[in-house]
Amino acid sequence: DAGVIQSPRHEVTEMGQEVTLRCKPISGHDYLFWYRQTMMRGLELLIYFNNNVPIDDSGMPEDRFSAKMPNASFSTLKIQPSEPRDSAVYFCASSLRLNRQGTEAFFGQGTRLTVV
Amino acid sequence: AQTVTQSQPEMSVQEAETVTLSCTYDTSENNYYLFWYKQPPSRQMILVIRQEAYKQQNATENRFSVNFQKAAKSFSLKISDSQLGDTAMYFCAFMKPNDYKLSFGAGTTVTVRA
Numbered sequence: 001d002a003g004v005i006q007s008p009r010h011e012v013t014e015m016g017q018e019v020t021l022r023c024k025p026i027s028g029h030d031y032l033f034w035y036r037q038t039m040m041r042g043l044e045l046l047i048y049f050n051n052n053v054p055i056d057d058s059g060m061p062e063d064r065f066s067a068k069m070p071n072a073s074f075s076t077l078k079i080q081p082s083e084p085r086d087s088a089v090y091f092c093a094s095s096l097r098l099n100r101q102g103t104e105a106f107f108g109q110g111t112r113l114t115v116v
Numbered sequence: 117a118q119t120v121t122q123s124q125p126e127m128s129v130q131e132a133e134t135v136t137l138s139c140t141y142d143t144s145e146n147n148y149y150l151f152w153y154k155q156p157p158s159r160q161m162i163l164v165i166r167q168e169a170y171k172q173q174n175a176t177e178n179r180f181s182v183n184f185q186k187a188a189k190s191f192s193l194k195i196s197d198s199q200l201g202d203t204a205m206y207f208c209a210f211m212k213p214n215d216y217k218l219s220f221g222a223g224t225t226v227t228v229r230a
Contacts, residue, residue: 043220045218
């Protein structure tokens, strides 16, 4: 498997524009997570899905942020309108349901978003 | 929310030496999972090692080992025989069994000197 695939790797956009980040999880994984990494706040969970259903979106900072998972192999994180303080690295991760051997989250390479 | 604390922002170690990274956490749970992730300059988050709280034996993966002290809520990572490729930021993370999200510490930047 190619791992978790995120696109684009880098995105530079102007304030007020819509930004869409994309993620393809590892095939067969039933959990998908969106994390944001900034210098000030570190790594924080934005939202996660189980079997394509959003389970916890309490980390989504504002209504400007939305995430969807239309099927098991694709998810998007959208910011509309974008603001300079949204500049960060956004990670997508996927994992399998926990079993006695434990589990691990596999991360994509992240999208570095810069809003100018 | 679980709190994970990494008190060492930066560590430096000579190649082939040993370095230990500290991590403490706060939880009222009896069963949970702990992880160390490595983030090299490439930005990729890579799992280094995993520990289940119900296991008393400390996890080991090649040159990486942990010292898990459940009562003290401490989970330190030891890197033995440090290599230049170990240079990275290391994150300690906590997860409850039925709540699959990770809570991360602030990270420790490790620099291995030649």
